[in-house]
Amino acid sequence: MMRWVFGLLMLVGLSACAASRDLDEAPVPLGDFRLEHNIVIADKAQRGPLSRPASEEQLSNAVKAAMAERFGRYTGDSRYHFGISVEGYVLAQPGIPLVLAPKSALILNVTVWDDAAGGKLNDEPEQITVLETFGTAPIIGTGYTMTAEEQLKELSQNAAKAVERYLVRQQSEQGWFTPDSTAAPADPDTAPVPGQSAQIENTDSPTQG
Template sequence: MRNFVVLIGLALLTACGGVRDDLANVPDPVGAFRLGHNIAVVDEPLQGPFSRTVEDAEWQAAMVTAVEDRLGEARFFGDKYYHVGVAVEAYVLAYPGVPLVYSPKSVLIFSVNFFEDSTQTKLNDELIQITVFEPCCTIPLLGSGFTRGKAEQMEGLSFNAARAIERTMRKNADWFGGTPENLEADNTILEGNVLIDNPELVAPQQEPPAELIAITNPPGTIGLP
């Protein structure tokens, strides 16, 4: 059974390179945006249920790196500086659950604010709060605790958080002197705090499909291990 689950995970992970490869592309500019201060504040964020523990300094380093990789001057070189401030509010780094029955998911909840450098003006009137799941490869019936270690989970969540920040910027490109964009929905990025708004998305009770039960429990076996 364990080998079967691992094979499912490896097959799905191999199939999804596109989202994670996008940093290699030269992005369209977002108005005049150039990254100024890249600030991540982490002060004992809420650790959700069924989660591995992460030190504040680890989250801070992961978020600063992810924002720099995505929004730094190697990719965006407009003629005005803007500051990005991120506050990590809550997270779940999933432990391995029970395959095909109970598989908690990894999430990161954070808020982000944008400031124009020369006037120190805050650009967003309201707090922007975002929940991200790990990017791509959300494996049905299999949480990432089976296939990824703590560092890999943090890297994936931070990567997707930076993606979410860029998407927010593009949707509100007029803040940076550009034209707002209409982007397709991404089910790994949600507004708000999913631990409050819809905790079932993090730790669902799952019923395996009948065809999987048939595969993993051929005639004469006793049931899911």
């Protein structure tokens, strides 16, 4: 399945907009949300065809920084946690203009934890797939115009924006981040904390099963 996804991304041109443009604006409403723990793992990330290499640390740090950048703007009173696994990536190399210029891509699986409830809001991880931002080099691809680090930063920002859209949709449809006055206090031992990435991986990794 992962090979099929990467192959599709390399051949089909999809549009995207710069995800960082709105970071200086007020965040879209997201109930009583505040991001507490922001855990990202990349130990099973698959490198796509024709991709530049990226280390596990580079992948996890880039995604974690982008999530903190976007969701650090939310200052609600209720605490939530992210458990994110990087599933795959393509950091495009220079290709053939107009024909085979490869497109960068990033695939994440995201689980959201409710601190007060002491459990997950989504039983199954939400898979987020994003492409490079088009506009600066729509014909030749970012493999010609950006370093691998710049590509990864851009992809991570696009992913953070996609996660925000997902959370806004869940808040609108499910009221995820509306405080429940009847909820019992959470057991602090059940919430993920820094250093517990192995626990999140064992619980939520889509590569299992």
